[in-house]
Amino acid sequence: MKLVDRLDLPPGYFARPYRGRADHPAMAAVLGEYRAYSGLAEMPTVERMDAAYAHFDHCDPDRDIAIIEHDQTDGDGEQMVGYLRTTWEDVGAGTRDCLLFSPLRIAHLDRPLFVALVEGQERHMLPWAAEQPPARWRAFAAHPGPDRPATAEAAWLEELGYVPTEWSASLVRPHLDDIPERSLPDGVEVRPVTPDQLRTILAADFEAFRGEWDFHEPTEEDYADVLESPYLDESLWKVAWAGDVVVGQVKTFINPDENAARGYRRGYTEYIATHHDWRNRGVAGALLAMSLRELRDRGMTEAALGVDTNNPGGAFQLYTSLGFELRSYEAVYTKPVPRTSKPSTTRQG
Numbered sequence: 001m002k003l004v005d006r007l008d009l010p011p012g013y014f015a016r017p018y019r020g021r022a023d024h025p026a027m028a029a030v031l032g033e034y035r036a037y038s039g040l041a042e043m044p045t046v047e048r049m050d051a052a053y054a055h056f057d058h059c060d061p062d063r064d065i066a067i068i069e070h071d072q073t074d075g076d077g078e079q080m081v082g083y084l085r086t087t088w089e090d091v092g093a094g095t096r097d098c099l100l101f102s103p104l105r106i107a108h109l110d111r112p113l114f115v116a117l118v119e120g121q122e123r124h125m126l127p128w129a130a131e132q133p134p135a136r137w138r139a140f141a142a143h144p145g146p147d148r149p150a151t152a153e154a155a156w157l158e159e160l161g162y163v164p165t166e167w168s169a170s171l172v173r174p175h176l177d178d179i180p181e182r183s184l185p186d187g188v189e190v191r192p193v194t195p196d197q198l199r200t201i202l203a204a205d206f207e208a209f210r211g212e213w214d215f216h217e218p219t220e221e222d223y224a225d226v227l228e229s230p231y232l233d234e235s236l237w238k239v240a241w242a243g244d245v246v247v248g249q250v251k252t253f254i255n256p257d258e259n260a261a262r263g264y265r266r267g268y269t270e271y272i273a274t275h276h277d278w279r280n281r282g283v284a285g286a287l288l289a290m291s292l293r294e295l296r297d298r299g300m301t302e303a304a305l306g307v308d309t310n311n312p313g314g315a316f317q318l319y320t321s322l323g324f325e326l327r328s329y330e331a332v333y334t335k336p337v338p339r340t341s342k343p344s345t346t347r348q349g
Contacts, residue, residue: 003066003086007120010112012072018065018083024049026080027067034103038142038151039328040170042268042304043258047230054228055221059087064124068117070108081108086121088128089216096132097214098125098337100139114156129337136334137162143329154331162333166213166310171324172266173303176296180322182286185278188242190290193234201239202226204246208273212308226271231255236267236294238287247275248283250291254300266302267295272315285318292322 004015024046031044053061068082082104090096100121104113122137129135139162141154154164184190193201206218226232236252251271259265269291274284295303305324307315320326 001124002063003084003120003124006124007066007084007116009068009116009120013068013070013081013108013113013116015066015068015084018061018067020061021050021053023067023080023083024053027083030080030082030105031103033105037106037109038330040142040330042255043261045230045255045257047257048255051228051230052225055224056087057219057221058089058128059085068104068113081105082113082117084117084121086125088125089214090132091214091216094132094134096129096135097138097334098122098128098135100125100137109152111152111156114153115160118157118160126337133337133339135337137337139333141331141333143331154333157333160335162335164331165334166308166332168306168308168330168332169316169326170306170328170330171304171319172327173292173322173324175323176292176301176303178323179289179292179296182282182289184240184283184286185281188240188247188278188283190238190240190287193237193239197239198227198234199223201237201246201249201251204275205249205251205271205273208275210276213310226251229253236291236298238290238294240283240287242278245275247278248287249273250284250287252291252295254295254298264302265300266304267291267298267300269295269303269305272305280314284315285322288319288322 002017004017007015009015028044028046028049035042035044059065064086066084067080068084069079070081082102085101086099088096088098100118102114102117102121118139125137139157141157142151143154202223203218206222209215231253233253236254238250238252239246240248249271250269252267252269254267269288272284272288292303303324305319307319309316309329
């Protein structure tokens with residue numbers, strides 16, 4: 001059964017199947033509005049959505065994505081007011097996480113619609129949960145910053161039995177002045193990235209997060225998500241080697257579409273990873289300082305990144321020591337799937 005058939009929506013709303021790339025401009029607009037409201041940094045673009053939706057694990061777009069429309073068009077002429085995307089991944093000690101994702105236009109963000117979307121996604125994913133217990137639902141809600149309350153979705157999720165279990169933060173360095181000097185350990189060097197090194201570098205990135213709460217074995221889709229990004233520019237990357245071992249990396253990128261739309265010159269110092277044996281030895285700090293200088297030399301005036309606030313290596317503290325400032329939080333909300341839950345029908349497309 002398709003996701004669109006699992007939904008019981010309030011009057012005035014209806015669901016239709018996903019139509020592929022033709023839907024991406026409206027979907028990017030929905031997600032951009034929702035992210036801005038949530039205080040999250042990066043602006044989605046159609047090009048990035050085209051690349052991301054070409055490579056999904058455990059998600060059949062025809063079956064597991066739904067478009068939400070309203071019977072009255074919005075002021076910009078768009079009927080689309082939100083969309084849903086469901087998928088799953090096996091994480092941690094054999095737990096299956098069934099992921100809910102349902103951004104909405106802010107004018108349509110109210111409790112009856114939100115609850116209907118959550119409950120419909122749960123119903124749709126019950127077969128996945130039954131295949132690999134223990135399982136849990138995983139959703140997200142923003143906490144836009146220290147001076148702003150949590151968004152309404154956080155309270156609605158908690159009413160439905162979800163609890164926050166992990167936190168991430170969006171940070172921005174509002175200028176690229178006064179970048180501190182940080183040195184790499186002896187025996188470690190940064191080398192220009194060559195095409196034959198790309199998979200080795202990405203494999204080292206994935207392996208660095210083994211043991212983290214959301215780690216899953218990397219797939220070809222994970223590699224493709226990076227290698228086919230429209231903003232891939234490995235000349236921006238800072239990758240540290242000790243012999244033939246990748247010991248740390250910062251895979252910086254620039255989103256020119258976002259910069260043009262928002263009127264700033266920002267780069268993202270993201271995908272930061274350090275080899276387990278080289279943590280707390282100054283590798284990440286040195287690479288991040290190099291990355292900030294590279295952005296400055298490319299004409300950027302600010303930088304941004306996201307971080308898991310529970311990172312065992314003290315990443316949040318490192319980034320703030322390098323001049324990054326907290327802009328917003330996002331919480332991961334989870335709820336165990338009861339062991340007695342059974343799918344109401346067999347899963348068919």
